[in-house]
Amino acid sequence: MSLLKLAWRNVLRQKRRTALLSLVVVYVTVAVLFLYGLLDGYGESLVEAYAQYVQAPVVVAKAGWWQDPDPEHGLEVLPTLAHPLIQAQSPRLSLYALLRSPYRVQGGVVQGVDPEGERALSRVPFKVKEGRWLSRSGEVVLGYRLAQRLDVRLGERLVVETGQGALGLEVVGLVQAGVGNVDFAGVYVHLEDARRLSGRGILATHVAVKVPRGQEASVAQELNQNLPLGLRAKGVWDLMGPIRADYEGSRLVYLPLMGLFMLLAAVAVVSTVYVSVRERLREFAVVESLGFAPARLAAQVALEAALASGVGLVAGLVLGYGLLWYTSTHDVFGPLMRLSVELLPEAGLSEHLYTAFRPVYGLYASLVVALSALLALLFPGRLLLGLEPSHYVKGE
Amino acid sequence: MLRLAWRNLLRTPGRSLVTGGVVALVVFLSLLFLSVYAGAFDAFYRLLLERTGHLLVRVEDYEDKTDLESLTFLPPSLPLPPGAEVEGVLEGGGLAIVGGRNRTVVITGMEPRGLARQQGLLKEGGLPRASGEALLGEALAQALQVGLGDEVVVYAPGGFGLGVYAFRVVGLLDFPETHLEAQTLMVPLEDAQALLAPGRVSRLEIRLPGLGLYDLKALEEVKTALAPHLQGLKVETWLEANPVYAALLPLYDTIMAIYVGIFFVLAGLILFNALYLSLVERVREFGLLAGLGLSGRRILGLVFWESFLLVGVAALLGMGAGLLVHLELADGFRLPLPQWMLEQYREFGLPEVLYGRLGVKEVLLTLGYAVGVALLAALWPGYVASRLEPVEAMRYVP
Amino acid sequence: MPIIEVNRVRKVYRGDGVETVALRGVDLTVEAGEFTALVGPSGSGKSTLLHLLAGLDLPTEGEVWVGGVWLSRLSRSERARVRLERIGLVFQAYNLLPVLTALENAALILEFRGVPKAERERRALAALEALGLKEKAGRFPRQLSGGEQxxxxxARALAAEPLLILADEPTANLDSKNGLALIERMKALNREQGVTFLFSTHDPRLLEHVKRIVRLEDGAIVGEEWR
Structure with a gap:
């Protein structure tokens, strides 16, 4: 324990040097924390958008529907799904349809939903900005940007046509969810209307299932073991579109970059330790002459490097978590995300992005301490292994 | 002074090498990053330019208009510079119906030249040569379960054409973006007009061969020349016609500067440490120099020279390596990501093969950062060195 | 069995192409419990011999045995271990660690040996007290005079109670009062605990107390006297 004290005192001996060094480590620590927070925050915003708005935490459909999402592969019988973690489930019927307002025609995907079931499952019903959510057949709720493009207002009629039929529906609500897919493309009708429009004897195309956050993949996997033949469940990550690649691609690019940052910080720590070891070769020679093995001298240097970078790490953690706290509670990236949503309206991006705030980032950042110690062992430590103590203890 | 600075750097070759290496690495990575990023940006924009042409003529206030009648117009004849090509395009929404299946589609009616431009995307079959023939996105054909030679009925009410038209599939198109592919139906202009709006187009695309991506000034000139001949119509550059993309362009420079800055701050902090260390190692020498009568300003100068020399040499090396790699990138490269990710990125309009681009602006940005970092990092160590008291400094024991 | 046995030891330093012969064939035997002085002009090889005996350096030729161990056979770490457990070293220059207090410096070897805190502090304090430094135990080296350092x-060597203490001019930097106190303390340790002492010195006060004087000149032993 006292060796720690010795190392600590040596680190504090050069306060200014340690402070300068800490700048590097603080910078890298903050960068690591912030980047992880941003990446995870981005991932979480995607999961939230897809689980709560665009899709559902888990979706069960026929294997054929996953390949070819046409009502042809719809469900004639609704499966009974049993799993202790299922919080809610509701059938949905999605169809391709032509949307005709008095002025415009546009194609889109119509979601037939059970108005009450949907309340327990999705957050879309709670994001109605104007009017109200669906309550019976004959009604339609639209994303507010889609309504603008179609030039329809509350109370007006929207004709929804498929090759099999057409229905004139009253626009009863406009939703603003802050998620591109909902606002730019959301069309919600009563399940009964959707069944009629499909022109087939199906009850739904898929069943949306709500499970606790983080359990999506495992529940989907467990459901798959007991599902009737021909049905398949998918968790939210598998429901995401190409945007998932952007998230994973970012991880692939940024993680090595962070590794490089930490390595460079460790190099800076070690060059400082190198100088301080060179200044103190005589002290090290004395300690060896008192009977301290050279390998332990090197270990002592590694300990000093770890402590020196540890000082920066602690300061960096305080600053970095402070920053993360701020960005996880304030929508700093909102403007940038809103632009991205405009650019890629159907990518499932959310208009808000809050960074994640997890203790484990601190652990990742503390790698810099381990790296410094390791490098210190390799470089200044080696200096000591080649030390000739008799050369240094000879007096002035 | 320069020679002294140079020798001082050579005296601690290990540290000079490490610090210089960090600076060179940062310069190198910055150039690499800028080249790749500009390449991706260009690819993104080039796709847009290819699809819309350099200039677009549409009805005035088309953003506020909703019905097909007010959105389309009879194409006027335009005085265009020699070599320019103009094509009319008519676009409208509809429903493609095959048996029990239907999908919403965007019907694009194009002149033969426009259809010919799709040759590169053709996956199967050929281009429409006669009325009643259509190109389908491959994903759309799959969703409708049709193949070459099959018939697709297109239902497009709300215009003042026939409203229903039957096409025979003669070719399948492979778009990078699946969501586009799943709603693409390209037909001869006359057919689209018969279906939607006889004799009219929804836009004129003007292509000016030989004009690069960001030659916006030349475009403005053509635009001004055209303006008096357009009654009730408006001409826009491809960038103006895509306001979201246009909003992105100015952000590009800022984001690049921030990204590269993040690297350079780290390099600067490391350089700062190295300069400070070489100062504390040489306190006695600096004291001696002061004792020999060197003024504080000249000692400050010495520290600056050391910083500039180190950064200068490192930046040159990093730049050399960066430019070499850039030359390689400029011939086309793939991002080092798994294939499935590259395919997914195509969905956002990013091709698999990109071409690196480094402009003077990017090189200057990098150089500017390097010089700034050399200056800032030397400031404080230089100040400390210039303020040393010779007598105390010569007796300094670490 | 002798505690020190030096056989035909030669030590040659090579630096920048120049060879310097520091010891040219030294033979020396020291029995356990001796209190022996090495004398000779500066540059005669006293320090070199002490360094070889401490295992800080190895001879170019010949053998050095300490406590029945042939030092050339040991690795650097093993020689460090021998010093830690058996040999106390006192250098001409003070060689204290500047970041540790007097007490912590005095207790350092014991700490390296893993002696519990209370025990090592007790012993270090006793050693400091014997040298008249009890009041200054909490001070750092820079707050002490040269003699105190x-x-x-x-005290650091004494507190460890080694079998053998090798000292290079231990009283060179001390005034006569402190020099005498140190000599008394060394004698007492030799007498009561049988610690063997071998030290180089010019100090006539110290020479008065020794039983054996070995004379070195120009890297060779030129004479020896017993009292």
């Missing part, structure tokens, strides 16, 4: 270095 040297006594702390001696």
């Amino acid at each position: 040297q006594r702390v270095a001696v």
Whole structure:
């Protein structure tokens, strides 16, 4: 324990040097924390958008529907799904349809939903900005940007046509969810209307299932073991579109970059330790002459490097978590995300992005301490292994 | 002074090498990053330019208009510079119906030249040569379960054409973006007009061969020349016609500067440490120099020279390596990501093969950062060195 | 069995192409419990011989045995271990660690040996007290005079109670009062606990107390006297 004290005192001996060094480590620590927070925050915003708005935490459909999402592969019988973690489930019927307002025609995907079931499952019903959510057949709720493009207002009629039929529906609500897919493309009708429009004897195309956050993949996997033949469940990550690649691609690019940052910080720590070891070769020679093995001298240097970078790490953690706290509670990236949503309206991006705030980032950042110690062992430590103590203890 | 600075750097070759290496690495990575990023940006924009042409003529206030009648117009004849090509395009929404299946589609009616431009995307079959023939996105054909030679009925009410038209599939198109592919139906202009709006187009695309991506000034000139001949119509550059993309362009420079800055701050902090260390190692020498009568300003100068020399040499090396790699990138490269990710990125309009681009602006940005970092990092160590008291400094024991 | 046995030891330093012969064939035997002085002009090889005996350096030729161990056979770490457990060293220059207090410096070897805190502090304090430094136990080296620092270095060797203490001019930097106190303390340790002492010195006060004087000149032993 006292060796720690010795190392600590040596680190504090050069306060200014340690402070300068800490700048590097603080910078890298903050960068690591912030980047992880941003990446995870981005991932979480995607999961939230897809689980709560665009899709559902888990979706069960026929294997054929996953390949070819046409009502042809719809469900004639609704499966009974049993799993202790299922919080809610509701059938949905999605169809391709032509949307005709008095002025415009546009194609889109119509979601037939059970108005009450949907309340327990999705957050879309709670994001109605104007009017109200669906309550019976004959009604339609639209994303507010889609309504603008179609030039329809509350109370007006929207004709929804498929090759099999057409229905004139009253626009009863406009939703603003802050998620591109909902606002730019959301069309919600009563399940009964959707069944009629499909022109087939199906009850739904898929069943949306709500499970606790983080359990999506495992529940989907467990459901798959007991599902009737021909049905398949998918968790939210598998429901995401190409945007998932952007998230994973970012991880692939940024993680090595962070590794490089930490390595460079460790190099800076070690060059400082190198100088301080060179200044103190005589002290090290004395300690060896008192009977301290050279390998332990090197270990002592590694300990000093770890402590020196540890000082920066602690300061960096305080600053970095402070920053993360701020960005996880304030929508700093909102403007940038809103632009991205405009650019890629159907990518499932959310208009808000809050960074994640997890203790484990601190652990990742503390790698810099381990790296410094390791490098210190390799470089200044080696200096000591080649030390000739008799050369240094000879007096002035 | 320069020679002294140079020798001082050579005296601690290990540290000079490490610090210089960090600076060179940062310069190198910055150039690499800028080249790749500009390449991706260009690819993104080039796709847009290819699809819309350099200039677009549409009805005035088309953003506020909703019905097909007010959105389309009879194409006027335009005085265009020699070599320019103009094509009319008519676009409208509809429903493609095959048996029990239907999908919403965007019907694009194009002149033969426009259809010919799709040759590169053709996956199967050929281009429409006669009325009643259509190109389908491959994903759309799959969703409708049709193949070459099959018939697709297109239902497009709300215009003042026939409203229903039957096409025979003669070719399948492979778009990078699946969501586009799943709603693409390209037909001869006359057919689209018969279906939607006889004799009219929804836009004129003007292509000016030989004009690069960001030659916006030349475009403005053509635009001004055209303006008096357009009654009730408006001409826009491809960038103006895509306001979201246009909003992105100015952000590009800022984001690049921030990204590269993040690297350079780290390099600067490391350089700062190295300069400070070489100062504390040489306190006695600096004291001696002061004792020999060197003024504080000249000692400050010495520290600056050391910083500039180190950064200068490192930046040159990093730049050399960066430019070499850039030359390689400029011939086309793939991002080092798994294939499935590259395919997914195509969905956002990013091709698999990109071409690196480094402009003077990017090189200057990098150089500017390097010089700034050399200056800032030397400031404080230089100040400390210039303020040393010779007598105390010569007796300094670490 | 002798505690020190030196056979035909030669030590040659090579630096920048120049060879310097520091020891040219030295033979020396020291029995356990001896209190022996090495004398000779500066540059005669006293320090070199002490360094070889401490295992800080190895001879170019010949054998050095300490406590029945042939030092050339040991690795650097093993020689460090021998010093830690058996040999106390006192250098001409004080060689204290500047970041540790006098007490912590005096207790350093014991700490390296893993002696519990209370025990090592008790022993270090006793050693400091014997050298008249009890009041200054909490001070750092820079707050001590040269003589005080040297006594702390001696206390460090004494506190460890080794079998053998090798000292290079231990009283060189001490005034006569402190020098005498140090000599008394060394004698007592030799007498009561049988610690063997071998030290180089010019100090006539110290020579008065020794039983054996070995004379070195120009890297060779030129004479020896027993009292």
